[in-house]
Amino acid sequence: QVQLVQSGAEVKKPGASVKVSCKASGYTFTSYGISWVRQAPGQGLEWMGWISAYNGNTNYAQKLQGRVTMTTDTSTSTAYMELRSLRSDDTAVYYCARDSPTSTVTEDAFDIWGQGTMVTVSS
Amino acid sequence: DVVMTQSPLSLPVTLGQPASISCRSSQSLVYSDGNTYLNWFQQRPGQSPRRLIYKVSNRDSGVPDRFSGSGSGTDFTLKISRVEAEDVGVYYCMQGTHWPSFGQGTKVEIK
Numbered sequence: 001q002v003q004l005v006q007s008g009a010e011v012k013k014p015g016a017s018v019k020v021s022c023k024a025s026g027y028t029f030t031s032y033g034i035s036w037v038r039q040a041p042g043q044g045l046e047w048m049g050w051i052s053a054y055n056g057n058t059n060y061a062q063k064l065q066g067r068v069t070m071t072t073d074t075s076t077s078t079a080y081m082e083l084r085s086l087r088s089d090d091t092a093v094y095y096c097a098r099d100s101p102t103s104t105v106t107e108d109a110f111d112i113w114g115q116g117t118m119v120t121v122s123s
Numbered sequence: 124d125v126v127m128t129q130s131p132l133s134l135p136v137t138l139g140q141p142a143s144i145s146c147r148s149s150q151s152l153v154y155s156d157g158n159t160y161l162n163w164f165q166q167r168p169g170q171s172p173r174r175l176i177y178k179v180s181n182r183d184s185g186v187p188d189r190f191s192g193s194g195s196g197t198d199f200t201l202k203i204s205r206v207e208a209e210d211v212g213v214y215y216c217m218q219g220t221h222w223p224s225f226g227q228g229t230k231v232e233i234k
Contacts (some may be wrong), residue, residue, distance in 0.1 A: 022127060044225060045172065050223075105154055105219050105220060107177050110217065111174050111177070111218065113172055113173070116171055
């Protein structure tokens with residue numbers, strides 16, 4: 001079945017970096033993109049950015065520009081999200097979701113989500 | 124950035140009664156292809172979001188027909204015709220016409 005499986009929970013100190021993975025199965029990885037969405041404890045959903053698994057193009061939310069990098073490994077159908085210079089307010093559950101393969105919108109966007117990865121930033 | 128505003132933020136409902144959630148966008152959500160990319164998601168406690176509705180009114184596979192979406196332009200609504208216990212959770216609207224953005228969420232609980 002179509003699914004996205006994410007890496008396990010992480011605990012990091014302020015100033016460190018974290019890299020979360022999202023492995024796709026059940027569909028052709030390079031025919032879609034991946035968006036990353038985070039949710040701080042008790043809060044709503046925040047879109048972080050998008051990467052095309054088709055051509056590697058990216059677009060990041062303005063507030064995270066310079067701290068986030070999204071990549072893909074098409075040989076393993078895996079997407080990665082790295083966040084640097086972590087702060088306490090980066091503590092959140094991080095989700096990956098299937099998205100459009102290009103910046104052109106499609107109806108498939110956000111139809112499949114990963115199970116989430118809890119990232120805790122604490123000294 | 125497109126701001127999505129939901130109301131109410133909390134919605135206590137009686138089992139078997141209808142419920143309605145409003146979502147308004149700060150800009151038109153009509154895309155260049157003529158479609159409107161407005162989605163609705165359900166997030167049950169402790170779970171990942173699940174897409175219920177795409178392009179305003181299209182139900183995803185497996186979504187009960189008591190859920191319906193409507194609206195156009197900047198004004199959208201999610202309706203549950205008869206609330207069941209399994210519908211408890213937080214509901215989010217999300218626009219995908221521009222770079223994505225979510226509403227604040229509406230918490231649905233049973234009275």
